[in-house]
Amino acid sequence: MPAQIADILFDLGANEFLTPYLRRELGEDPENLPEPLPSPRACVRILQPGQRAEGGDLEAEAQRRGIPMVELRCAHIVGTGMVGLPRLIAERLYSGWYVNVRDCDPAVSLIHAVDVARAARLAAESAQSGFSSFTLTDGRDHTMRALAEALSFRLGDKRIFTVKPWIAKLALGSKLYAMVTEDQTIRGDSFAEAFPAFCPNDVCEYLRTHTYDDASL
Numbered sequence: 340m341p342a343q344i345a346d347i348l349f350d351l352g353a354n355e356f357l358t359p360y361l362r363r364e365l366g367e368d369p370e371n372l373p374e375p376l377p378s379p380r381a382c383v384r385i386l387q388p389g390q391r392a393e394g395g396d397l398e399a400e401a402q403r404r405g406i407p408m409v410e411l412r413c414a415h416i417v418g419t420g421m422v423g424l425p426r427l428i429a430e431r432l433y434s435g436w437y438v439n440v441r442d443c444d445p446a447v448s449l450i451h452a453v454d455v456a457r458a459a460r461l462a463a464e465s466a467q468s469g470f471s472s473f474t475l476t477d478g479r480d481h482t483m484r485a486l487a488e489a490l491s492f493r494l495g496d497k498r499i500f501t502v503k504p505w506i507a508k509l510a511l512g513s514k515l516y517a518m519v520t521e522d523q524t525i526r527g528d529s530f531a532e533a534f535p536a537f538c539p540n541d542v543c544e545y546l547r548t549h550t551y552d553d554a555s556l
Contacts, residue, residue: 341397343379347463350384350397356420357385357452364456381463382408385455387416387423388448388525398470407466411458414476414525417490417542418452424523425449427515429490432497437487438510439501440520444484447523448476454539461534473530477539483519489546 341348344358345365351357362368382401384392392410401408417425424447431437458475491497508516531537 341382341400346378346380347459348379348382348397348400349459350382350392352384352386352390352393353422354385354387354390354416356418356422357416357455360418360452360456361459364453364460379404379406381406381466383459383463384408384410385459386410386412388414388523389423401470407468408470409459409462409466410470410472411455411462411530412472412474412525413455414448414450414474415523416450416452416455417486417546418455421452424518425486425490427518428487429494431511431515432487432491432494432499435497436510437491437497437499438507439484439487439499440507440516441501441503443504443520444482445520445522447481447483447486448525449479449481449486449542450475450477451540451542451545457539458530458534458537461537462530465534473533474525474527475530476525476528477542478528478531479541479543481543483523485543487519489543493546 341350343349344361345367347365349361382397384397386392398408415424421429428437454477455475462471462473487499491499502510511519
């Protein structure tokens with residue numbers, strides 16, 4: 340079922356880790372949550388690669404209330420509590436079992452969770468009626484090695500060896516090996532076209548340069 344944050348209804352599916360990012364962007368204090376406002380202004384669904392919308396609860400709610408619905412089809416989202424490909428890489432790095440595959444460095448599309456929250460707010464504020472869908476990336480050309488190295492930096496500079504494919508498959512497992520040896524990109528960035536003033540962070544640079552403190556997510 341949709342979850343209300345501030346005056347927006349969200350369908351996050353497997354992306355519930357985005358909730359604190361959305362609360363902060365929309366001005367909610369997680370320690371003192373307000374009562375849901377009676378009249379949401381929009382519905383927003385957030386998806387990542389490999390995720391599908393399940394059920395029509397959000398569409399039905401938008402129609403019942405007569406409010407617009409926005410779908411954000413995001414690149415792989417990086418942030419605290421992340422899921423999917425970035426999490427699998429981070430877990431292998433942490434355990435010391437992540438490796439680069441020799442002569443293989445496919446492309447990967449990324450977006451940081453702080454920018455997903457910003458995009459959700461902008462889309463909800465501008466939505467007028469009906470259904471709209473956007474693809475969302477940070478607009479940079481990342482590679483799998485660049486992502487792994489940036490995550491490694493955040494995890495204390497875990498060492499990454501480059502090995503032959505058969506060794507990499509043993510170290511990574513079949514599922515992750517298949518993911519990191521193929522392009523993981525999404526076509527276009529329609530959100531950037533619709534909102535030219537939106538300037539998302541370079542995810543790999545953010546991971547390397549952002550100063551994390553008690554207030555960071």
